[in-house]
Amino acid sequence: MKIGVLALQGAFAAHADTLASIGHATREVRVAADLDGLDGLVFPGGESSTMLNLIGRAELWAPLDRFVRSGRPTLLTCAGLILGATNVANPSQESFGWLDVDVVRNGWGRQVHSFEATGDLLGGPLVFIRAPTIARVGETVETVETFEGAPVMVRQGAIVGAAYHPELTDDATVHKLAFPAVDRSDAAASEV
Amino acid sequence: MDKATFKTKVGLAEMMKGGVIMDVVNPEQARIAEDAGACAVMALERVPAQIRKDGGVARASDPDMIKGIQAAVNIPVMAKCRIGHFMEARILEALEVDFIDESEVLTPADDLFHIDKLDFKPPFVCGCTDLGEALRRIREGAAMLRSKGEAGTGNIVEAVTHLRTLRTQIRRLTVLGHEELMTEAKNLGAPFELVEQVAKSGRLPVPVFAAGGIATPADAALCMALGAESVFVGSGIFLSGNPERRARAIVEAVTYWEDAKKLAEISTGLGEAMSGLEVGNLSDNQKFSKRGW
Numbered sequence: 001m002k003i004g005v006l007a008l009q010g011a012f013a014a015h016a017d018t019l020a021s022i023g024h025a026t027r028e029v030r031v032a033a034d035l036d037g038l039d040g041l042v043f044p045g046g047e048s049s050t051m052l053n054l055i056g057r058a059e060l061w062a063p064l065d066r067f068v069r070s071g072r073p074t075l076l077t078c079a080g081l082i083l084g085a086t087n088v089a090n091p092s093q094e095s096f097g098w099l100d101v102d103v104v105r106n107g108w109g110r111q112v113h114s115f116e117a118t119g120d121l122l123g124g125p126l127v128f129i130r131a132p133t134i135a136r137v138g139e140t141v142e143t144v145e146t147f148e149g150a151p152v153m154v155r156q157g158a159i160v161g162a163a164y165h166p167e168l169t170d171d172a173t174v175h176k177l178a179f180p181a182v183d184r185s186d187a188a189a190s191e192v
Numbered sequence: 193m194d195k196a197t198f199k200t201k202v203g204l205a206e207m208m209k210g211g212v213i214m215d216v217v218n219p220e221q222a223r224i225a226e227d228a229g230a231c232a233v234m235a236l237e238r239v240p241a242q243i244r245k246d247g248g249v250a251r252a253s254d255p256d257m258i259k260g261i262q263a264a265v266n267i268p269v270m271a272k273c274r275i276g277h278f279m280e281a282r283i284l285e286a287l288e289v290d291f292i293d294e295s296e297v298l299t300p301a302d303d304l305f306h307i308d309k310l311d312f313k314p315p316f317v318c319g320c321t322d323l324g325e326a327l328r329r330i331r332e333g334a335a336m337l338r339s340k341g342e343a344g345t346g347n348i349v350e351a352v353t354h355l356r357t358l359r360t361q362i363r364r365l366t367v368l369g370h371e372e373l374m375t376e377a378k379n380l381g382a383p384f385e386l387v388e389q390v391a392k393s394g395r396l397p398v399p400v401f402a403a404g405g406i407a408t409p410a411d412a413a414l415c416m417a418l419g420a421e422s423v424f425v426g427s428g429i430f431l432s433g434n435p436e437r438r439a440r441a442i443v444e445a446v447t448y449w450e451d452a453k454k455l456a457e458i459s460t461g462l463g464e465a466m467s468g469l470e471v472g473n474l475s476d477n478q479k480f481s482k483r484g485w
Contacts, residue, residue, distance in 0.1 A: 008447050009210040009231055011203075030447060045207050046231065047267050053229035054447055057440075079207075091266060105266060111290035112313040114200035117193045129203040130268065130290070168203050 001039040001073075001179055004029040006064075008054040010046015010079060014167040015175075022172050024179055032063040040073035040179050043080025045129065045165055048105070051079060052094060068098050068159070075178035076161040082132050084161060089135070099161045100138025101154060107133025107163075119153075120146045124171045126164040128152075134163060144177070201315030201335035204268065204291065205399045208232055208336075208422055212412070212443050213401070215239050215426040218257070219264035225429070228439035232268040232291065234424065235261040240297045240344030240480075241427035241466065250298040252280040258287055270317070275484045276302025285312050291336070292316050296483035297343045297426075306484065309333030319403065321354045321481055323361035324380035327390070328485075330398055331383045337396065339420070340481040341404020344427050346468035348405040348414065350481055355402060355418040365391040404481075407432070407465045409445030409458050416449035433463030 003019050005012045007028035016026040019042070029035060041064075043051075055061055068074045068084070076084040076099065087102040088095050108114070114129045122145050134151045137143055145153035145162075153162040153174060166174035211231025216222040222233045237253045238246065252273045262269050268290035273280035275294055280301070284292050292314050294307055309316040310333035318329040319340035326337050339358075341351025361380070368376060368391060377387040390396060402415030403424035412423045425442055432438045441458045448454040476482050 007210065009229075011206045011209060013209065014206060046209075047207070047211060049226060049267060050211055050229045050231045050443070053227075054444070057444065110288045111200075111204055111268060111315065112196055112285070112288050114204065115193045115195045116197050116199055127199055127203055129200055129207060165203060168199065168206065 001025070002027060002037065003040045003042060003179055004035060004038040005042045005044060006051070006080070008046075008058070009050045010044045011165070011167055012042075012044045012046075014165075015042045015044050015075075015077075018167050018172055018175050019179070022176055022179075031058055032060060035063055035067050038067070038072070040075075041067060042075045042178075043077065043083055044167065045078035045080065048079040048082040048088075049093065051083060065096055068096065071158050073158045073179050074098070074160070075175065076159065077165060077167065077174075078129065078131055078163060081134075081161040081163055084159065086138070087136075099154065099156050099159050100141050101134050101151075101161065102136040103132040103163075104135050105132050106130050107135075117147055120149065122173060124166075124173050125169045126152065127168045128164050131163045196313040198310075198333075198335065202398050204315055205317070205336035208268070208401075209399055210446055211422050212439075212446055213270065213422070213424045214429055214439060215424075216261060216430070219260045221430055221435075222261045222264045222269075224436055225439060226265045226267050228436060229443035230267060230439065231422070232270055233261060233265060234270045234272065234293065234426075235289075236272055239427040239430060241346070241431055242344070243297060244344040244469075244478075250274075252277070252284065252298065255283065255287055258284075258289060262287075262289075272298055273307075274298040275300040276305050276307060278307045281307055281312060281316075285314055289314055294318050294334075296340060296480045300483050306332055317401070319481070319484065320358070322357045322380075323365075323390075324382045325485065326358060326396060326400075327380065327382035327386040330396070331386060334398065336399050336401060338401040338403040338424055339415075340484075341402070341406075342469075342471050342474070343404045343480055344469070345405050345471055345474075346407040346428060346466045347471045348407070348411045349471055351402050351404045351406070351415060352418060354481075355400075355415060355420055358396075358400065359419050362390055362394065362396070366394045405471075406442070407468065409441045409455060409462075412442050412445040413449035413455055416446060422446060428466050431466040433465075438462050438465075
């Protein structure tokens with residue numbers, strides 16, 4: 001599979017490294033034409049307000065919306081989850097509404113409250129950085145991982161959303177969940 | 193749950209990649225910066241150009257002013273403390289600033305020692321002029337590095353020199369034999385383990401941003417091309433003719449630095465840039481980059 005990583009701002013390079021480690025080809029997405037021919041898309045962590053700003057200026061809103069609503073696999077992490085949620089609080093801001101969850105920006109507090117922990121259900125490493133909390137999970141949304149009982153990774157159809165940063169660890173579980181592994185011939189074709 | 197680990201500190205630096213950190217002196221400027229797409233703001237009482245002009249001792253900002261800016265925006269808020277002034281750093285930690293800049297732009301408090309940064313909850317960013325200085329700061333706990341370009345001059349030459357020096361010295365490490373690394377560590381004045389690590393990976397273990405003298409979108413793009421992963425803009429925005437437009441333009445330049453056609457559009461009609469200072473005319477004791485070691 002060829003997976004795009006939205007590269008307007010944030011931790012896009014780390015996602016590309018993780019995707020490459022599980023055999024996917026990647027492409028950085030900065031303009032609408034970069035979406036052509038992609039099989040999936042990652043919205044990385046960073047500052048959601050910065051990304052919204054640049055999405056507006058590059059006229060990327062409609063192309064990104066079409067891409068994700070076409071049903072292709074999409075991974076939203078941290079700021080990406082904020083962009084894709086139904087509702088955003090603290091403060092409220094515009095979002096695409098692909099994933100039926102409500103999120104609270106910086107829900108765990110400022111940077112000094114950022115933390116590492118272990119997931120309740122899958123037991124993988126969780127790295128939270130000024131992360132959003134998920135305040136509501138819609139009926140069609142499956143909770144895949146929790147921390148102290150609170151949902152931190154969810155799935156709805158082809159969309160996976162994580163409040164934490166799997167791209168900053170060696171654990172590729174979330175990326176594999178979003179973009180099912182490929183066979184060797186695909187992996188060989190993935191040299192960029 | 194482990195709070196404020198080194199991974200979460202470097203993680204925040206990772207999240208700021210491809211973004212612009214802007215100096216702001218009041219909540220109104222902070223909001224302008226956030227609206228323009230800044231990925232963080234640096235709260236300080238005077239921009240570096242003003243500090244340079246005023247002279248005297250430059251200290252950490254009034255907590256009241258920092259709180260005002262924290263209340264005004266939702267992006268991370270950074271603040272500066274003096275080199276070696278760990279009590280100013282403790283105060284900034286108590287204020288829960290998101291990143292502390294142990295900065296040569298303020299008057300150094302200690303001629304010999306930098307802050308033991310591992311001992312603090314917020315991540316630190318420090319300036320560096322070369323690889324040895326970079327690795328010393330990382331070993332002390334810095335989660336982000338930046339060039340030590342001459343802040344407040346609007347002149348990019350020093351930042352360019354630092355970024356190029358870093359890049360050349362890192363490349364050199366990758367081609368040395370393992371038996372040569374100890375001598376290299378001695379010459380760099382850098383911890384051996386970090387020298388070994390960089391020799392193997394070909395990169396620093398924390399992000400490197402550009403700072404000092406960035407006044408135009410082209411300056412920002414130049415720094416990105418030289419290996420910076422993001423930029424700090426100090427005096428360059430709010431001392432220019434049209435801060436809103438210039439701020440937005442520099443944000444875009446950092447994203448589209450490889451696309452010269454786009455840079456040409458971005459650079460059009462920004463009004464007056466800040467007036468600059470020729471770095472060659474500064475004596476060594478006027479140079480911020482000579483502060484710290």
